[in-house]
Amino acid sequence: MTSKGPEEEHPSVTLFRQYLRIRTVQPKPDYGAAVAFFEERARQLGLGCQKVEVAPGYVVTVLTWPGTNPALSSILLNSHTDVVPVFKEHWSHDPFEAFKDSEGYIYARGAQDMKCVSIQYLEAVRRLKVEGHRFPRTIHMTFVPDEEVGGHQGMELFVQRPEFQALRAGFALDEGIANPTDAFTVFYSERSPWWVRVTSTGRPGHGSLFIEDTAAEKLVREAAWERIESELQSNPHLKEGAVTSVNLTKLEGGVAYNVVPATMSASFDFRVAPDVDFKAFEEQLQSWCQAAGEGVTLEFAQKWMHPQVTPTDGSNPWWAAFSRVCKDMNLSLEPEIMPGASDSRFIRAVGVPALGFSPLNRTPVLLHDHDERLHEAVFLRGVDIYTRLLPALASVPALPSDS
Numbered sequence: 328m329t330s331k332g333p334e335e336e337h338p339s340v341t342l343f344r345q346y347l348r349i350r351t352v353q354p355k356p357d358y359g360a361a362v363a364f365f366e367e368r369a370r371q372l373g374l375g376c377q378k379v380e381v382a383p384g385y386v387v388t389v390l391t392w393p394g395t396n397p398a399l400s401s402i403l404l405n406s407h408t409d410v411v412p413v414f415k416e417h418w419s420h421d422p423f424e425a426f427k428d429s430e431g432y433i434y435a436r437g438a439q440d441m442k443c444v445s446i447q448y449l450e451a452v453r454r455l456k457v458e459g460h461r462f463p464r465t466i467h468m469t470f471v472p473d474e475e476v477g478g479h480q481g482m483e484l485f486v487q488r489p490e491f492q493a494l495r496a497g498f499a500l501d502e503g504i505a506n507p508t509d510a511f512t513v514f515y516s517e518r519s520p521w522w523v524r525v526t527s528t529g530r531p532g533h534g535s536l537f538i539e540d541t542a543a544e545k546l547v548r549e550a551a552w553e554r555i556e557s558e559l560q561s562n563p564h565l566k567e568g569a570v571t572s573v574n575l576t577k578l579e580g581g582v583a584y585n586v587v588p589a590t591m592s593a594s595f596d597f598r599v600a601p602d603v604d605f606k607a608f609e610e611q612l613q614s615w616c617q618a619a620g621e622g623v624t625l626e627f628a629q630k631w632m633h634p635q636v637t638p639t640d641g642s643n644p645w646w647a648a649f650s651r652v653c654k655d656m657n658l659s660l661e662p663e664i665m666p667g668a669s670d671s672r673f674i675r676a677v678g679v680p681a682l683g684f685s686p687l688n689r690t691p692v693l694l695h696d697h698d699e700r701l702h703e704a705v706f707l708r709g710v711d712i713y714t715r716l717l718p719a720l721a722s723v724p725a726l727p728s729d730s
């Protein structure tokens with residue numbers, strides 16, 4: 328894919344690069360600049376603009392394009408404004424310059440996850456509005472903070488607010504992940520993040536002595552974490568999101584080379600598949616800890632307990648509309664369960680069906696990675712795709728849930 332010269336850059340691409348330069352990077356995102364950016368978009372597009380401060384300094388910005396039939400439930404287009412940190416020394420270009428190379432690749436943190444989607448939504452709405460279209464269902468675009476650190480001061484609070492209820496969302500789109508093939512991945516569910524800390528206590532003593540029942544040996548004896556890894560067989564024929572995974576992500580304890588510590592702990596990032604019996608799984612974790620020995624306990628730093636699946640068959644009129652447009656556009660869809668967790672889990676948990684979709688095919692998966700980038704032609708194709716999806720979704724006839 329080649330690209331036009333800088334003087335011929337598509338205005339949608341220029342807007343995308345402008346947004347990428349706003350430093351909404353964790354752990355101190357410039358949320359104020361992002362909110363101001365979306366307020367300006369609302370002015371430019373003649374859209375309603377609401378700011379909902381869900382926690383001090385955490386504002387959800389809602390841009391609204393009213394439909395012609397307010398009795399119908401609305402379409403919610405969600406995106407998060409924050410991006411994960413960078414290891415600048417490993418980037419070919421400044422991650423917040425939005426450098427575009429001669430081939431047309433735009434390098435920036437958030438180029439895939441997920442600032443592209445925010446601008447693709449906005450540019451599709453702009454095109455449709457400029458062409459004079461109006462649709463029965465209202466379209467709300469929500470720009471939310473805090474997703475990359477769990478959404479606990481973002482979407483998790485917003486869905487509990489009266490301002491969210493007042494949106495009367497009937498269906499939502501949120502983030503997906505790039506697909507390196509010609510196909511587009513679409514997520515209909517997610518695995519549930521369970522962050523588990525296993526703490527082992529044992530006999531302390533001098534590092535030169537042979538000591539029975541130490542904290543360290545219990546932590547590894549039954550290979551408490553290895554047992555967890557070995558028991559979670561992943562079936563190579565299944566997609567990653569369909570099986571439960573675990574990574575050992577933290578080891579803590581010890582104070583000196585020659586002191587056997589009384590306490591050590593290991594922390595794990597479990598992603599539990601939606602079809603798992605959660606009660607049985609927790610009991611399994613507890614039994615592994617008991618088998619590891621006296622004084623081995625576990626605690627949860629995060630434990631999502633509300634897995635939801637958005638149907639991807641004819642029973643779901645939203646899926647029917649979504650997949651029909653993709654078929655008409657000859658887009659190949661790959662429905663999957665999202666390996667990670669996004670704000671969609673909060674939206675689905677309050678009864679709003681949601682699909683995770685980022686229209687990024689022929690694109691290496693680089694979210695959270697060095698040199699995250701997106702080709703401008705793929706970005707622009709995504710605007711075309713939303714320009715076809717939004718009319719179809721906003722024109723879904725009245726449903727029983729609308730009454």
Ligand SMILES: N[C@@H](Cc1ccccc1)C(=O)O
Nearest residue numbers: 474475476477520667668669
């Ligand atoms: N998307 C990130 C966000 C997240 C952080 C913390 C908890 C849950 C989700 C992840 O999947 O890890």
Ligand SMILES: CCCCCC(=O)O
Nearest residue numbers: 440475666667668669
């Ligand atoms: C693996 C997918 C994770 C998407 C959620 C995020 O990182 O923003």
Ligand SMILES: [Zn+2]
Nearest residue numbers: 407440441502
């Ligand atoms: Zn994301």
Ligand SMILES: [Zn+2]
Nearest residue numbers: 411440475694
């Ligand atoms: Zn992310």
